[in-house]
Amino acid sequence: MNKTNEFPKDFLWGGAIAANQVEGGWNLDGKGLSVADIASYKPNIDNKDYAAHMEISTSKIEEAIADKSDKWYPKRRGIDFYHRYKEDLAMFAELGFKTLRLSIAWSRLFPTGEEEKPNEAGVEFYRNVFKEMNRLGIKPIVTLSHYEMPLSLSLKYNGWVERRVIDDFVRFSTVCFKEYDQYVDYWLTFNEIDSIHRHPFTTAGIIPDKCTTGKEEQEVYQALHHQFVASALVTKVAHEVNAKNQVGCMLTKLMTYPLTCAPLDVELTLNKNLENHFYTDVQVKGEYPRMIEINLENRGIHLDISDEDRRILKENTVDFLTFSYYMSMAESGDPEAERTPGNTVLGVKNPYLPSTDWGWQIDPKGLKISMIELYDRYRIPMMIVENGMGSVDRIENGEIHDPYRVEYFKEHFKQMKEAIDEGVDLIGYTSWAPIDLVSAGTSQMSKRYGFIYVDADDEGNGTYNRMKKDSFDWYQKVIATNGASL
């Protein structure tokens, strides 16, 4: 391969956001409640304990529905992108973005998920956003489901546990493909589809106390199966609506290393990595891996998978693969091994790696290894659609100096370039997140990812004004030089 300092021609540099973490306007213009609107922020919880932040029950949902304010529900206010999207898109254009990954809030188009026709005001909002992006020359990469299904589907059907939700999702997605056809070429079906096991409510609307069978794990896997089928069906529709549409799947790449070369550590690590690849195996290869099916049966999990489902999966595989990468973990057979938090996981601490303020282990080399591993396994174009570090930023004399963020990205970009030079077909990169937003895991604002600062705190106080951090100029230069200025 011909090596230059630059990334491939037409490389899609950009950033990624999700509707529920930025928009706000949770009850405006006909939007229905989504599962994200009841995610609460709890000030006294250890900020590393994502599980405590994400705890859910029917009574907690009822309490949240009764509370009409956004005080303890930060995703209801986001960063007010609903009203400020032009200002934010202008800043992304100034950064030189070729692309922006964003999501559509299902409940803005279908408030309960079950309407026959979409809410016109919701359709109009995204049309205006895409028009503006088009004017600025920023290509959208649109995620159809990023942690915010209509709450009504969750309460009525326990979310994706019931098969009928597939039809509701196909109806919603079909409207998106048709309405935004002239603006959007790249679509992603489910954000981090694997995360259903780590937070079943945010991902699939599953409320643990609604499990009637006493087999919660089985219900989660069945819901996942419904999402796989839905993903394949909407891939088919996207291709029928317009052959130029490219549809991708999206994985949380959880790279795991053995803590030692003890064979048990290696075996446990192998199992972790096989499990992580199961989701992309289904969506890229169109079938369940044999070892996963046997493993599920051995665990007493019997899924309802029809021959028709298998045919749909096989005939409608994705065009490209995308993944998020934030950190890596280790695995060990020693139950006493020290653990550290990662992206909604608790893994064994790797003594060779530093960590962020939230304990996520920083591992640029792990990104290169992930890229090589995934490309070798699937051989289809790939995009990294989330990567970044959450940190505490401080304003000093009206400026924000964030050399740690620059360092994080620089080291990851170097590893990306190495993987590309070794043959990986990487077509795009969107950082998480170009602007500060509400954390998915902890609903904090103080866990900041952006090149752009937003003046708001965890309880919603602040002007919400935007301000550039030092890293803004750095990323702008990286894009302007197509990666040559690293």
Ligand code: BG6
């Ligand atoms: C990814 C999600 O898992 O991680 C994003 O797709 C999320 O929505 C990101 O924001 C970072 O996680 P957190 O919990 O720090 O916001």
